[in-house]
Amino acid sequence: MDKNRPSNSSQDVEVRKGPWTMEEDMILIDYIANHGEGVWNTLAKSAGLKRTGKSCRLRWLNYLRPDVRRGNITPEEELLILELHSKWGNRWSKIAKHLPGRTDNEIKNYWRTKIQKHIKQAAENLYGQTCDQVNDQASSSQACSMNITYPMENYSPPSFQTMMEPQPIPAAPLPAAESNDSYWSIEDIWSMQLLNGD
DNA sequence: AACAGAGCCAACCGCCGAGGT
DNA sequence: AACCTCGGCGGTTGGCTCTGT
Numbered sequence: 001m002d003k004n005r006p007s008n009s010s011q012d013v014e015v016r017k018g019p020w021t022m023e024e025d026m027i028l029i030d031y032i033a034n035h036g037e038g039v040w041n042t043l044a045k046s047a048g049l050k051r052t053g054k055s056c057r058l059r060w061l062n063y064l065r066p067d068v069r070r071g072n073i074t075p076e077e078e079l080l081i082l083e084l085h086s087k088w089g090n091r092w093s094k095i096a097k098h099l100p101g102r103t104d105n106e107i108k109n110y111w112r113t114k115i116q117k118h119i120k121q122a123a124e125n126l127y128g129q130t131c132d133q134v135n136d137q138a139s140s141s142q143a144c145s146m147n148i149t150y151p152m153e154n155y156s157p158p159s160f161q162t163m164m165e166p167q168p169i170p171a172a173p174l175p176a177a178e179s180n181d182s183y184w185s186i187e188d189i190w191s192m193q194l195l196n197g198d
Numbered sequence: 199a200a201c202a203g204a205g206c207c208a209a210c211c212g213c214c215g216a217g218g219t
Numbered sequence: 220a221a222c223c224t225c226g227g228c229g230g231t232t233g234g235c236t237c238t239g240t
Contacts, residue, residue, distance in 0.1 A: 109207055
């Protein structure tokens with residue numbers, strides 16, 4: 001049984017799903033502006049929205065909140081995401097707390113699209129195999145499960161152009177930090193992410 | 199211009215832990 | 220202690236948009 005099933009009580013109130021309309025957005029914004037965030041299920045009912053509390057919360061946090069930043073992830077943000085992901089793995093909300101205005105959902109989506117694509121490419125370049133093949137091997141290797149971190153205070157970010165240009169493939173999967181002017185290249189980080197099992 | 203595939207992202211789903219009764 | 224409700228989280232999906240052929 002789903003513990004999060006909206007508490008419709010006895011009367012099966014119709015619950016809307018799918019994309020939010022502008023009217024719904026306005027209702028939600030207006031209600032929160034006047035009453036603040038409260039118990040989401042109550043809020044949804046009181047505001048007259050035929051949505052679950054969870055849906056309202058998600059919409060507000062990921063889209064309607066005034067401090068939500070939208071648009072491209074900056075190179076600095078990308079590096080921070082990589083850094084924090086290496087520490088915490090898929091703890092998106094935790095990572096998002098360190099990126100003001102970014103939501104966990106946005107970071108998660110960004111990771112799945114942009115960064116995983118780079119990891120896949122790096123893996124194929126490194127091993128001449130498909131990412132699936134590499135993942136199969138990594139998942140069976142104890143060495144690949146270790147959590148590699150790299151101190152941010154010692155990190156000197158490369159330029160955006162450098163990051164986006166194809167880098168020479170490192171000879172070893174885990175190059176020494178000293179081998180590249182004392183900081184990790186973006187490809188190194190991606191490779192490490194790969195070997196961490198992601 | 200039309201189609202197919204890839205990319206992107208908003209939203210839903212299911213699980214878990216906290217807190218209240 | 221057991222149960223219930225709620226908020227929060229990570230994973231997944233559906234559909235829209237973009238890009239290449």
